[in-house]
Amino acid sequence: MRRLRILIWKEFRQLHNDPIAVRLMIFPVLVQMLVLGYAVTTEVRNTPITICDRSNTPQSRSLVGTIAGNALFVFKGMAATEEDVRARLDDGHARIGIVISPDFATAIGQGRAADIEMLVDGQDANSSNVAGGYVRAIVQGWAKQVYARKLEAQGLSIDDVLPARVQPVILFNPLLKSTWFMVPAMAVLLVTMVTALLTGFSIVREREAGTLEQLMVTPLESAELVIGKSIPFMLIGFVELCAVLLVAKVWFMIPFRGNYLTIFLFAFIYMFSSIGLGILVSSIARTPHQALYFTWFILIFFVLLSGFFLPLENMPHWIQQFTRINPLRYFMFAVREVFLKGSGIGELWREAAAMLVIGCVVYSMAMVSFKRRIG
């Protein structure tokens, strides 16, 4: 126990002696989180839109006004012809182009379905889909009003015609703010990067400086060395986690509905995987930048396949199976559930168990490879 304490103390002294590394690890990442918390909006706003009104009647102008006045779009002016609409999309001045057919008003007057063509810039498939959905919702809302006015003239109301009213109620995140979903996830990324990379760095640095050999000839067991290396970085991980939770609460005003102990318990289990990964990679790699490349390579996959911004449910089955070995996935899910829904260990025991198993495997692999490396 005493040896362990001395090792931990040594580790902190070493970090103290390389303040640049610590600063690099912590400040830019925190600043990025603050900035990127705003960047990761999945909402699609300010889409530039252009309209070609070939009908040019009071009805079509009313629709144009409704669309152009909507705050979700930036109206880029009327286009003269359909070719003009296409040209504006080609040169990127608009991302959505709408063409109202010449017989628009006649069709509405006769109760036939009127046609609108919508050209969507499909370069970014996701946001153009969302923006196209907004247009359809706006047009349908406008059509419903026209229809309701027509029914009113007959002394009816629209509710009498439709058999049911559907009332959506949004729970957990009533305003559907994407920061509420993304910022807790940033905590997970931060803890991962800091623990995996710092641990890896520290071992590589000792090897470069030749102090790893010195440690080996001391009576310390290799297990003690590994644990002594892990604890300081685990503590740093906890400090980072607290910092992010604080930023999420105070700056982004995201309600924390769960129990802090649950989050810390999950972080504790998770860090066996992330620190184990750092140790494992740095004991396999030959040079410091190899270690960094490998860690980084693995982290990219873990992040992309964690559900951070690409929902896992939509991925093909075999990729979903593959993500089961990704500890980040479970931690990411658990943090979001605890944060926004207030879930506890009772609901999340499966994630905890999976992380525990992965953590044990990675950490024991790290111990073995570390031992072989110095033995």
Added chain:
Amino acid sequence: MPNTLSRIGAIMRKESLHIVRDPQTLFIVIAMPAVMMFIFGYAFTTDVRDVAVAVQDLSRSTESGAIVRSIDASTMFRVAAVEGPIADPLEYFRTNRVKAIVCIPSDFAAAIRRPGGAAVQVLVDGSDSNLGNMIRNAAEAAILDPLLRVLNITRPDPVLVHQHVLYNPHQRSAFFFVPGLMVLILSMMSALLTSVALVREKEMGTMAQLVVSPLHSFEIIAGKLVPFMILAAVDGALVLFIGRVAFGVQVSGSMLLLASVSVLYIVVMLSFGLLISSITNRQLHAMFIAIIVTLLPIIMLTGYVFPVASMPAPLRWLSATIPATYFLQIVRAIILKGVGADVLWMPISVLTVQAIILIAASIKRFRMVA
């Protein structure tokens, strides 16, 4: 002049030897883009399918049954459970992990035939804001349409919106991620590889040897950049090749323009890496800075994943300073739209200016270091 060229050639040879003698790094440089392409190619889907929904059916009537069946049959939703009264919906969301609960009231069958109709509540798990939004938008049609069919009512639909998706008509996600991945991989590789190029010399003490040699600082920099440039270009070609062969993404514009803009961008990122290399003294610090300033900002601030137009103004300004933003615009436009330099002169000239500034800055910094 021939003298200069042979000196640059000598530095190039030296730098190439460094690369070739480190096969693990070389392996990552080649394998990473390939593996990323395949994972992305299959993992990147933007369409939402089979969202788990629970139905709290208190009516248990033919009509409510029709709704359940229709929701289950739709591509977007699947019915995970049909329940009786749910006492605590919040707890139900936490334990059963459904994304929405459709609440059909007990007087449903009677109410739909009365004026005023029945009230159907849809509880949506909004924690994933994007998904929550999609569910909210799809809810009305998912419930009303089968009901109207059962009751034999034709729904008045006065305006039909016909959507035509340009540049990527089948909404294939490969068209979306291939250009972005090209930007990401070129940036990461160029910045990361050169970030250690000078620091290594500093750490090993060979920097002083280079400085006292008759080499001009421009020659050293050029000689160091060219091998990495070739390596990055190979990566770029690899992405395009896999994109074409495995995912059928063809370059619809000019290949020559794409290649020359890519070289321009590689120069920008390489000079950026050199700049990092000249301000740090340790390889690990240099690589870490390179990762921090390339990876997350390029994924998040350039419009690759999250649309720039939706961001707050300060972030849009920040995005406008990042070279990758312009390169992404250009690459997407050339690959997907097939437009030429006449339309793209703006982002290309911004990129050129950025290249000149970064080269000048890295040469200046290098002289200071020397």
